[in-house]
Amino acid sequence: MDNTAVTMTTTLPLDETGALLRLLDDPARLWPRLLDSMTRHLPCDACALLRHDGRSSDALLVPLATRGLSPDTLGRRFALNDHPRLRAIAGAEGGLLRFPPKCELPDPYDGLIPDLNQRLHVHDCIGAPLNVDGRPWGMLTLDALNEGRFDGWEEAIAAWARLTADLATAVERRAALAADVERGGRVVRELDETTTGRETGMVGSSPAMAAMLTEIDTVAASDLVVLVLGETGVGKELVARRLHARSSRAAGPLVHVNCAALPDALVESELFGHVRGAFSGAVSDRRGKFELADGGTLFLDEVGELPLAAQAKMLRALQNGEVQRVGSDRHITVDVRVVAATNRDLATEVREGRFRADVYHRLSVYPLRVPPLRDRGTDILRLAGLFLERNRARLGLRNLRLSSSSERHMLSYPWPGNVRELEHAIGRGAIRARVARPPDGGVLTLTPIDLGLEEAGEGSPAPVIDALPTRLPNPSEDLPLRDAVEELQRRLIQDRLGRHGGNWAKAARSLGLDRSNLFRLAKRLGLRE
Numbered sequence: 001m002d003n004t005a006v007t008m009t010t011t012l013p014l015d016e017t018g019a020l021l022r023l024l025d026d027p028a029r030l031w032p033r034l035l036d037s038m039t040r041h042l043p044c045d046a047c048a049l050l051r052h053d054g055r056s057s058d059a060l061l062v063p064l065a066t067r068g069l070s071p072d073t074l075g076r077r078f079a080l081n082d083h084p085r086l087r088a089i090a091g092a093e094g095g096l097l098r099f100p101p102k103c104e105l106p107d108p109y110d111g112l113i114p115d116l117n118q119r120l121h122v123h124d125c126i127g128a129p130l131n132v133d134g135r136p137w138g139m140l141t142l143d144a145l146n147e148g149r150f151d152g153w154e155e156a157i158a159a160w161a162r163l164t165a166d167l168a169t170a171v172e173r174r175a176a177l178a179a180d181v182e183r184g185g186r187v188v189r190e191l192d193e194t195t196t197g198r199e200t201g202m203v204g205s206s207p208a209m210a211a212m213l214t215e216i217d218t219v220a221a222s223d224l225v226v227l228v229l230g231e232t233g234v235g236k237e238l239v240a241r242r243l244h245a246r247s248s249r250a251a252g253p254l255v256h257v258n259c260a261a262l263p264d265a266l267v268e269s270e271l272f273g274h275v276r277g278a279f280s281g282a283v284s285d286r287r288g289k290f291e292l293a294d295g296g297t298l299f300l301d302e303v304g305e306l307p308l309a310a311q312a313k314m315l316r317a318l319q320n321g322e323v324q325r326v327g328s329d330r331h332i333t334v335d336v337r338v339v340a341a342t343n344r345d346l347a348t349e350v351r352e353g354r355f356r357a358d359v360y361h362r363l364s365v366y367p368l369r370v371p372p373l374r375d376r377g378t379d380i381l382r383l384a385g386l387f388l389e390r391n392r393a394r395l396g397l398r399n400l401r402l403s404s405s406s407e408r409h410m411l412s413y414p415w416p417g418n419v420r421e422l423e424h425a426i427g428r429g430a431i432r433a434r435v436a437r438p439p440d441g442g443v444l445t446l447t448p449i450d451l452g453l454e455e456a457g458e459g460s461p462a463p464v465i466d467a468l469p470t471r472l473p474n475p476s477e478d479l480p481l482r483d484a485v486e487e488l489q490r491r492l493i494q495d496r497l498g499r500h501g502g503n504w505a506k507a508a509r510s511l512g513l514d515r516s517n518l519f520r521l522a523k524r525l526g527l528r529e
């Protein structure tokens with residue numbers, strides 16, 4: 001495409017404009033489609049549409065769509081404080097900001113243009129801040145790999161930025177109107193979240209995740225008890241947070257109880273409270289979690305671990321919202337929506353007498369299954385992007401990216417520990433790689449070995465790995481004893497969890513540990529939040 005096309009590109013062909021306008025109610029499809037049109041009409045090698053995450057306390061930019069960038073880019077969240085180029089674009093008063101070819105400000109996409117091993121030393125880069133109703137909404141960025149490629153294209157790019165801002169305005173107004181109608185006239189400026197689930201930071205747009213996010217939004221509006229099911233580390237807690245955030249109770253408390261971490265002797269007092277003198281150490285009256293969650297949501301995490309005696313007491317709370325503090329005979333009525341989560345098969349637990357059938361029936365009013373990571377396709381890479389960006393910032397790197405063979409391995413690895421395992425594989429891999437070799441101009445590329453995934457030469461088929469990676473610290477590696485011991489502990493815990501289907505109580509038994517001690521250890525080792 002040459003510069004004579006400029007006047008053509010300032011006006012989008014009518015059929016393309018029509019196609020975009022038809023997607024105003026479906027931003028998840030609108031934005032990629034817009035970038036497709038844009039890359040057809042403008043000479044860029046990569047472009048991205050990013051939106052400010054208004055709900056975050058840090059100023060974050062969330063990619064809504066990208067073209068020409070590695071798939072993990074969509075999962076990254078770019079903090080303005082960390083990315084001076086994006087900060088400069090956000091502050092650009094005069095519309096477009098074009099960076100000089102040898103600009104010293106690091107490019108946030110350095111290393112993220114696939115198959116391009118060289119850094120973006122000399123290239124053309126333009127950004128356009130986008131406002132909606134006079135307020136910053138997001139930005140467009142365009143990169144080209146040759147110096148001067150955008151010469152003569154500024155006017156066309158500015159026109160595309162205006163079109164994008166107009167579309168964003170229309171999308172926002174429609175979303176606000178829809179929210180207004182839904183909430184009976186109260187104007188709520190609720191921005192469409194497509195499939196990124198911003199308030200709970202949930203990344204994912206695979207069909208499995210999209211279906212689940214829609215289901216969450218549907219059931220969130222009701223007051224039904226929800227039982228969140230899924231393997232360990234799939235994101236059940238995030239689902240519970242989203243259920244709360246999307247419910248009419250969002251302004252009320254969300255109280256999280258990890259049933260597995262409650263010491264047996266204190267379960268009842270933790271859940272239902274106690275009165276002064278109820279037992280030695282009860283020096284004053286204390287409200288339990290049910291009371292604390294009054295007007296909001298009580299999240300009973302790992303509910304399958306709740307001792308039978310506490311389950312019996314919970315039945316009444318679930319049935320009529322009544323709780324009784326330990327040591328008191330007074331009933332207190334609470335208005336609580338219960339969301340519970342487990343990675344156990346509760347029906348089996350009931351059959352084997354470890355879980356009360358009546359409590360199970362009360363809890364499983366609306367079972368919601370979170371898909372395992374291996375069923376989420378390229379969401380794996382998007383999630384990797386989220387964790388890569390976090391580690392990049394933590395390690396002060398210009399960029400942290402995956403080699404293409406790492407991408408392949410990640411897509412075929414079964415991830416028995418799910419998102420948590422992915423998060424830790426990247427966290428550990430980044431540190432390992434940082435120690436093992438100097439970054440290339442600030443860019444560090446993670447290989448399958450760094451990630452603890454089996455190495456295979458470029459082009460060879462990715463291995464099918466049936467079990468957790470068992471690579472233990474190599475005695476010849478220069479690791480301090482403490483790090484090596486911790487790595488070994490991590491591997492053992494992950495291995496036992498894998499063998500016991502993610503059941504922490506069984507894993508604890510097989511390791512000869514008390515369940516709460518295993519929890520504490522796992523937390524210290526970064527295997528649990």
Ligand SMILES: Nc1ncnc2c1ncn2[C@@H]1O[C@H](COP(=O)(O)OP(=O)(O)OP(=O)(O)O)[C@@H](O)[C@H]1O
Pocket residue numbers: 201202203204230231232233234235236237238239301302341343383386419420423529
């Ligand atoms: N879709 C997602 N997007 C971003 N981060 C995610 C997503 N799903 C999970 N995570 C992250 O993965 C980690 C594990 O998630 P979470 O604790 O919610 O899993 P879980 O299913 O409750 O685990 P467990 O069964 O051990 O209780 C957390 O750090 C969480 O933030």
